[in-house]
Amino acid sequence: DGGITQSPKYLFRKEGQNVTLSCEQNLNHDAMYWYRQDPGQGLRLIYYSQIVNDFQKGDIAEGYSVSREKKESFPLTVTSAQKNPTAFYLCASSIVNEKLFFGSGTQLSVL
Amino acid sequence: SQKIEQNSEALNIQEGKTATLTCNYTNYSPAYLQWYRQDPGRGPVFLLLIRENEKEKRKERLKVTFDTTLKQSLFHITASQPADSATYLCALDTDSGYALNFGKGTSLLVTP
Numbered sequence: 001d002g003g004i005t006q007s008p009k010y011l012f013r014k015e016g017q018n019v020t021l022s023c024e025q026n027l028n029h030d031a032m033y034w035y036r037q038d039p040g041q042g043l044r045l046i047y048y049s050q051i052v053n054d055f056q057k058g059d060i061a062e063g064y065s066v067s068r069e070k071k072e073s074f075p076l077t078v079t080s081a082q083k084n085p086t087a088f089y090l091c092a093s094s095i096v097n098e099k100l101f102f103g104s105g106t107q108l109s110v111l
Numbered sequence: 112s113q114k115i116e117q118n119s120e121a122l123n124i125q126e127g128k129t130a131t132l133t134c135n136y137t138n139y140s141p142a143y144l145q146w147y148r149q150d151p152g153r154g155p156v157f158l159l160l161i162r163e164n165e166k167e168k169r170k171e172r173l174k175v176t177f178d179t180t181l182k183q184s185l186f187h188i189t190a191s192q193p194a195d196s197a198t199y200l201c202a203l204d205t206d207s208g209y210a211l212n213f214g215k216g217t218s219l220l221v222t223p
Binding site for chain 2 (some may be wrong): 004031033035040041042043044045048050056058059084088092097098099100101102103104105107
């Protein structure tokens with residue numbers, strides 16, 4: 001099946017810990033994105049990448065880091081510098097300037 | 112600053128009626144506007160894309176209009192069904208043109 005896969009579905013972070021959210025796509029899309037969604041809120045852009053080995057900060061990049069070493073993969077690390085990490089994280093991919101295909105999301109909570 | 116505004120109050124309608132959702136924006140000159148559906152605990156699913164030179168677009172029971180003078184898009188679901196109950200998000204391309212900014216969404220509840 002073609003699509004975009006996020007893992008894990010649920011993730012818990014301890015104080016001072018970095019955690020990494022996985023995002024893999026087999027749609028052969030050049031562009032990939034990370035969004036954060038808080039309850040009752042819209043999606044806010046964290047990072048995006050238009051091509052391998054290149055990525056740009058979105059509106060709320062502080063406390064997050066990404067890498068794009070392969071076309072298929074765009075992992076997001078939530079660092080200890082992110083003081084309010086509890087949220088629903090969504091990864092997406094697209095052909096540039098076309099519709100986004102989203103994964104099923106990762107719910108991150110703080111222990 | 113750039114803003115995308117959608118009705119924050121939930122929209123409750125009866126099955127069979129037409130649902131109309133509004134998306135207003137400020138400080139944007141979008142090349143296109145997109146609508147997505149999101150169910151609880153799931154990722155958004157793309158519904159329709161309308162470009163700045165298009166006034167209206169249809170897909171089955173869905174219709175989107177785009178008025179760049181009013182800076183507004185209307186999203187219509189005709190003959191609504193309980194299965195249409197979800198949150199609907201509108202999205203505009205960012206200044207860079209390489210990502211989307213999303214509104215907060217409008218929750219639609221269709222009752223039998």
